[in-house]
Amino acid sequence: MRITTIGFDADDTLWQNEQFFRITQDRFQALLADHADPAHLAERLLAAERRNLAHYGFGVKGFTLSMLETAIEITERRVPASILAEILEAGRELHAHPIEMLPDAADVVARMAESHRIVLITKGDLFDQERKLAQSGLGARFAGIEIVSDKRADIYTRIFAAYGDGARRAMMVGNSLKSDVIPAIEAGAWGVHVPHDLTWVIEHAEPPTGAPRFRELSRLGDLPDLVGQIESD
Template identity: 55%
Template sequence: MARITTIALDADDTLWQNEQFFRLTEQRFADLLADYTDLPDLKERLVAAVVRNLSFYGFGMKGFALSMVETALEVTDHRVPGHVIAEILAAGRELLSYPIQTLPYVDQALSTLSDSHRLILITKGDTFDQERKHAASGLAEYFSAIEIVSDKTPEVYARIFARHTEGAEHTVMVGNSLRSDILPALAAGSYAVYVPHDLTWSHEHADEPADHPRYARIEHVGTLAEVVTRLQSP
């Protein structure tokens, strides 16, 4: 079997906390609209708007903020006051100010793995926001390359693997999203390791490829080195 020489890692909710701050902002949005609508499915309406707008705004805080404004206008028949819209936009901007909190075992795991493998970061979302988080994380020294993409598809992975690795068959992709990190990376020919996160966005859910020969699941990145070795075993 091919030796794994490169470990590619997702960023948000794989290396550091992210979704929890969107959940806080989502609750702030609901609180701001409490006096103007009593819809029981307000949060579901917001999520639907975010998903609907992905093709226009992409992933990240900017698209989320614009989707909050759009949803506020829709559910109130455009009766929501301007000062509430201003507060919604301020709540969206606050997503850029939350501290970067690395997940357990991340620093130690990256330090160990970087001694034996090339590490690359593959993340999707707003370029400015992702660069900010990466710089603030203190993890930059471990990565030989950083790729910020608008979406993660087999074609995108194939291009990145061709650019930065000896090939997909020598690469493992690690992340918390089955839909974005695992399935398209496997389709591109790499190995994949799923690291579940309790708050992974529902849009990123998919069926787990449990029987795939190049797939593994771990509970935290502290066991990543062990599973990479196991994946290469005949």
């Protein structure tokens, strides 16, 4: 069966993302070094992020608000205003950080766009994702841009129906098993995992090794060959 539509994740699939969050978290831990050890602070921050996903969603804004909340809690509301100001500045800098494309990303997107309808499917802050896409120079390659609040099977069903011939003739490519691969397979599409060295713990999941439509690549540059192999079988 020919694949007609290919969805690409953005963060840590096409360009770096998690490494900049880690740098910002290190800065946050340094600011609060007198109030908590790094391991305990990281646990509290992660707990705040989990709580706040339902309120703020994914992305820089939710992360910044979670840092502020954690700073207030860990100091029992005695955190100096100067530290809160520095946390806000760290969040602004993270939001404005120039993108760093991952190897093969631009070439693979350009190549697949010549033969398939391709869609960018990402979650996070609307302005931040639009900014990064504009910097990437890849926007014109995509038949559609979908910035969603979460990635679930019904979301993939809707997107692949809107931009292609349905999930059965679609593929989703990304670094997150939890968000990019498993729900796409549940929708009926192919799910291709391209691991990244750094993955946010909330995005961790077990590989669906028994799923017939699950594939894993060590590098994004191997995607065209994989698509060709699937379509020739």
